[in-house]
Amino acid sequence: MNTFADFGLEPKVLQAITELGFEEATPIQGKSIPIALTGRDMIGQAQTGTGKTAAFGLPLINRIPKDEDRIVALIMTPTRELAIQVAEEIGKLARFKGTRSLPIYGGQDIVRQIRALKKKPQIIIGTPGRLLDHINRKTIKLDDVKTVVLDEADEMLDMGFMEDIQSILKLVPEERQTMLFSATMPANIQKLAQQFLKNPEHVSVIPKQVSAPLIDQAYIEVHERQKFDALTRLLDMESPELAIVFGRTKRRVDELAEALQKRGYSADGLHGDLSQHQRDNVMRKFRDGSIDVLVATDVAARGLDVSGVSHVVNFDLPQDPESYVHRIGRTGRAGKEGAAWSFVTPREIDHLHFIERITRHKIARKPLPSIAEAIEGKQRITAERIIELVEAAELGEYKGMAIQLLEQYDSVNLLAAAFKLITGDKNDKANIELTPEEPIRVKRRNPDIRSSGRKPSGYGNRGGGSGGGGYRRDNREGGSREGGNRGGYGNKGGYNKEGGRDSYRSSSSSSDRKPRSNYNNGDRRPSKRNDNNSFDN
Ligand SMILES: Nc1ncnc2c1ncn2[C@@H]1O[C@H](COP(=O)(O)OP(=O)(O)OP(=O)(O)O)[C@@H](O)[C@H]1O
Ligand SMILES: [Mg+2]
Numbered sequence: 140m141n142t143f144a145d146f147g148l149e150p151k152v153l154q155a156i157t158e159l160g161f162e163e164a165t166p167i168q169g170k171s172i173p174i175a176l177t178g179r180d181m182i183g184q185a186q187t188g189t190g191k192t193a194a195f196g197l198p199l200i201n202r203i204p205k206d207e208d209r210i211v212a213l214i215m216t217p218t219r220e221l222a223i224q225v226a227e228e229i230g231k232l233a234r235f236k237g238t239r240s241l242p243i244y245g246g247q248d249i250v251r252q253i254r255a256l257k258k259k260p261q262i263i264i265g266t267p268g269r270l271l272d273h274i275n276r277k278t279i280k281l282d283d284v285k286t287v288v289l290d291e292a293d294e295m296l297d298m299g300f301m302e303d304i305q306s307i308l309k310l311v312p313e314e315r316q317t318m319l320f321s322a323t324m325p326a327n328i329q330k331l332a333q334q335f336l337k338n339p340e341h342v343s344v345i346p347k348q349v350s351a352p353l354i355d356q357a358y359i360e361v362h363e364r365q366k367f368d369a370l371t372r373l374l375d376m377e378s379p380e381l382a383i384v385f386g387r388t389k390r391r392v393d394e395l396a397e398a399l400q401k402r403g404y405s406a407d408g409l410h411g412d413l414s415q416h417q418r419d420n421v422m423r424k425f426r427d428g429s430i431d432v433l434v435a436t437d438v439a440a441r442g443l444d445v446s447g448v449s450h451v452v453n454f455d456l457p458q459d460p461e462s463y464v465h466r467i468g469r470t471g472r473a474g475k476e477g478a479a480w481s482f483v484t485p486r487e488i489d490h491l492h493f494i495e496r497i498t499r500h501k502i503a504r505k506p507l508p509s510i511a512e513a514i515e516g517k518q519r520i521t522a523e524r525i526i527e528l529v530e531a532a533e534l535g536e537y538k539g540m541a542i543q544l545l546e547q548y549d550s551v552n553l554l555a556a557a558f559k560l561i562t563g564d565k566n567d568k569a570n571i572e573l574t575p576e577e578p579i580r581v582k583r584r585n586p587d588i589r590s591s592g593r594k595p596s597g598y599g600n601r602g603g604g605s606g607g608g609g610y611r612r613d614n615r616e617g618g619s620r621e622g623g624n625r626g627g628y629g630n631k632g633g634y635n636k637e638g639g640r641d642s643y644r645s646s647s648s649s650s651d652r653k654p655r656s657n658y659n660n661g662d663r664r665p666s667k668r669n670d671n672n673s674f675d676n
Pocket of ligand 1: 160161162163164165168185186187188189190191192193321322441442443444468469472473
């Protein structure tokens with residue numbers, strides 16, 4: 140057990156930690172902070188929701204002199220939402236010391252960013268594409284950067300950011316500290332590490348299983364056409380505080396969010412084809428609880444920390460075990476419990492076993508909730524709300540009618556009728572038709588490649604020879620289908636108004652760099668880029 144005072148952090152940094160209510164350091168913080176404070180390169184791996192942001196953020200803030208007026212630290216994240224969130228957390232940790240930080244991401248007005256850059260931030264938190272834009276415009280200079288952090292390093296590689304990261308790091312002085320963090324460290328991270336890190340310290344607090352321990356994981360076997368009913372029954376039965384429902388494609392997310400709204404759920408969708416304004420809006424509504432179901436593509440899988448997310452539903456199974464780990468890791472964070480449910484079609488059972496094998500966690504099979512369970516769940520919630528109202532005792536103007544009715548009718552019948560009226564869904568008949576998704580197929584891969592090269596990675600280490608797994612992420616179907624279908628869904632539910640995939644370029648930047656197409660560059664991975672290119676740069 141580590142108290143923060145043991146690390147020799149400055150009083151003003153400690154004050155911020157106290158203010159945030161952090162009592163003791165998490166294991167990854169306990170191991171990383173002393174190393175990071177020395178300025179050594181490091182790779183940090185720990186389960187989702189265990190405080191990796193502060194693990195790199197605190198030493199970073201601690202090491203920056205107060206009167207520094209140059210950019211001395213750079214944090215890169217794979218998504219805009221994550222850049223915003225990390226910047227907020229860094230801002231909180233730096234509050235008393237006064238270290239200045241600034242998020243820089245695509246989709247935001249570049250002129251506004253340039254103005255903010257004039258205020259001499261010391262830490263920049265950004266997505267690679269927009270960072271490069273600023274570098275090319277000479278509005279960001281990296282000559283004085285002493286520390287670089289790649290948050291979700293493996294994801295940035297997977298999204299095809301390698302080239303961008305290379306270009307950016309070339310401009311950072313060799314004499315620097317570089318740190319990589321993620322909950323998952325597939326083997327290809329070695330490539331990045333070898334290229335950019337010097338004799339890094341590997342810090343891993345991954346025990347046997349890579350997914351966070353406080354998440355209750357289950358799966359329900361359903362046919363594609365049953366999924367929507369299964370979801371609504373689950374939502375009714377479990378009544379999540381907040382839930383994130385992951386769909387495989389943007390089209391899926393649009394259709395599902397719209398269908399849930401039709402059925403009266405307070406839901407909205409998030410994916411990379413929305414304008415930044417729409418994305419910000421959805422995230423804000425979800426964070427403040429004005430919607431309680433966020434339907435999202437993998438754009439929301441990494442790093443997002445929203446307190447109150449009690450449930451994650453994989454409406455569609457993800458292709459990669461990593462994605463599974465990160466998606467379900469949006470719940471069960473910072474010592475809280477959470478539930479993760481995955482819908483698995485009969486043809487995907489093998490894929491589920493593959494995920495179980497790689498994540499080393501058996502996922503319990505649960506039956507499809509029955510209509511009776513769903514109704515009971517809804518009634519339970521309604522009853523709780525009624526009791527709350529009764530206890531609040533502010534029912535003055537409703538009492539007259541209640542008294543009148545009770546004189547004529549039986550009280551049980553009256554209450555039952557009220558329940559029926561409240562919970563019986565007039566919207567249940569709303570016609571819902573979702574475009575079916577193809578089942579995911581198992582892509583074999585060599586178990587060894589899961590290891591980060593040093594034990595224990597939480598993956599791999601199960602023997603198995605080398606070579607020839609044949610697993611290729613860019614074969615995954617989600618991406619191409621997302622792209623292929625986009626045109627047809629342009630005006631559903633008010634989404635996709637931006638139009639095509641390159642629109643982020645024109646709206647976010649006037650840089651002369653070529654738009655990143657997923658299809659014209661063999662180097663880029665088509666699958667995720669398809670969603671991510673518009674969410675990042
Ligand atoms: N020492 C601590 N004590 C209590 N809460 C903490 C502590 N450190 C961080 N937290 C909180 O825990 C939550 C999760 O932290 P964070 O987002 O950094 O996790 P993470 O390890 O980066 O997860 P992911 O892999 O999903 O990105 C945040 O709300 C953060 O404020
Ligand atoms: Mg994180």
